[in-house]
Amino acid sequence: MKQHIRAFVDDYLGELIEGSAAIFAGAGLSVPAGYVDWRELIRPLSEELGLNIQLENDLVALAQFHVNANGANRHKLHKAVIEAISADNPPTENHKLLAKLPIQTWWTTNYDRLIENSLRAVGKIVDVKSAVPQLATTRPRRDATIYKMHGDVDRPDEAVATRDDFERYPRDRGAFITALAGDLVSKTFLFLGFSFTDPNLEQVLTRVRLTFANNQRRHYAVFRMRTRLKGESVADFEHYKLRQALVIEDLRRFNVRVLTIDDYGEITEFLKELVDRYKRRTVFVAASSVDFGGWSKEVVDEFTQTLGKLLVAKGTRIASGLGAGIGDSLLSGALREVLSSNRTVDESLILRPFPQAMKGEDLTKLWEDYRQEILSHAGIAIFLFGTKDVDGEIQVAEGMFREFEIARNQGVAVIPVGGTGGAAESLAYKVLEDPNRIVPELGDDGGKIVDGLLQRPESPMELIEPLLRAVQILQGGKR
Incomplete structure (x- = not known):
């Protein structure tokens, strides 16, 4: 195990013992379970618009274009979410390992049920919050709370997906921003499968950084080091490799320390280490x-x-x-x-x-x-x-x-x-x-x-x- 990851295990284990550990799960945590990422989810909508999804970087804007082209009708967008995610695919090994840890606070931008299903499978009582009214209630004797800040597959009509949704987010779902800001101050997060392109999270991180200046709590994120893709030019590869390095450096402003890995199997390895050492x-x-x-x-x-x-x-x-x-x-x-x-x-x-x-x-x-x-x-x-x-x-x-x-x-x-x-x-x-x-x-x-x-x-x-x-x-x- 790499030295910087072993140091993380030591630190995060302490947070687990103190009850201060939290998880933020992005789409990358769900893809190995058989779910598509956001790019693949809206690929049919892109094709309907006559656009090549591979040439698109602003996928939120693409979802908005499709809604615009259909007279603000979101039916096909909701249908795409349901068809891509409604199946209860079994949790991955990483989900199962995370569920064994005493983590009480979970945040995710995913619509799927993998986190709650893995927690329930080990006998934990789960309080899922995917809509603002749910934030005002607390499930008795809960072991874990999951904040699904972009919605849930069971409520596709409320899914945060388009540019309009993100622009209205502070007004319509601002309570999630407030709750996340509070958790970022009081807990140590591990970001898994997250690309840090979500404008809501960036807004929250900025608020915490400006409020607490040099006293920000340390968080961790896992990045797989960029490798050259099949058919990718050397120039393009060098561009994306440099950009990843700049993103890693920029995250230091928010006191997010990046754990670099060469293979996703390294995540499973250090999660097993955490489970073993906690037990x-x-x-x-x-x-x-x-x-x-x-x-x-x-x-x-x-x-x-x-x-x-x-x-x-x-x-x-x-x-x-x-x-x-x-x-x-x-x-x-x-x-x-x-x-x-x-x-x-x-x-x-x-x-x-x-x-x-x-x-x-x-x-x-x-x-x-x-x-x-x-x-x-x-x-x-x-x-x-x-x-x-x-x-x-x-x-x-x-x-x-x-x-x-x-x-x-x-x-x-x-x-x-x-x-x-x-x-x-x-x-x-x-x-x-x-x-x-x-x-x-x-x-x-x-x-x-x-x-x-x-x-x-x-x-x-x-x-x-x-x-x-x-x-x-x-x-x-x-x-």
Whole structure:
């Protein structure tokens, strides 16, 4: 990954954690899903006017020409929008990755439903605002708000498409301009698939720049570096290449930093990195014990309380099923840190105590669903101890093996602390059979790290430092 993109990932991750990240999606984000861009959408209208769409740069004016030629009748324009976009094409990989991030604010000039569909697919409640009256209402318990500033395919008659529409925009839809200006001041935007030729956005950026002068918030945009097209002359290529460089430089006036890429696949790469690193802020702790690995209960309680406290102190959220013999002390340590800091319980803990009352297949299925659900929140899974009492006999906790399997299937990085014994010890030996395959996230030193945690110390407290160091490696995005 390029250095300037890695620096962006570090910065934007911080904004995600603070709840200050936003997305602005242009047509380029939707094209890979099978939708046409604006040029292709109005190509039939251009042909009807007898104009070559390839020679046209002002496509908004072209839409206006067509409306003018039809006596201000917009029927064919609306029909073109519906025919091009009404199908519910499946979201792209990039949409799916973005939907996994805790982004609450979305802006787009697109008419399609890709953003809202991808968000709903991961269970999020979405508040879509494509008309001014909708800005005055708020959907309860929403997870994300999507501002469709040029309208929606369900309302083609209100689509912003012609020169008249843009000229009337401050009067008819000025509330969107005000709302966007506010978000540009308070949030860090990532512009994806956007060409920065929209006059409404330029007006908003100018307003923010003039108001806040040298105190503008930094934003990011992704540009694919211009390459020579088939049949394009060298002179034309050099012209467009120079123009792109000048646009990139001009965006600095608005504190928009451009991330240059050579291939659109690089967007997917850094979005995956963002998703992985954000999820790794949540650590699932799989732990249960009845014999405490041969240590005293008091020593193990100190170990797990300290672990819970230090994980939360480092900004990590703990997910736990509160395993027998371990869960209470882990929770106590975590809560002690939460109550002594400015964090909230929801920010620091995801608790899913395993129910015990039911019997038979119902309980087995419930436990499986529980494990799948809680691990879906995490990016790292730590395995400690792993024993249980069966009719007075100490046995290895088989459930921990299943949690390990689910974690790897979901792409969750695993850290078995084999020095604690039980199932964790068995899992550590399993990892050491092929560390490059099982713990690739830990890098070339993965086997060495797991082996170090496999060695049994005199006190479990000696495991704290190497364990937290492994977590730090994973949360730092090291590969």
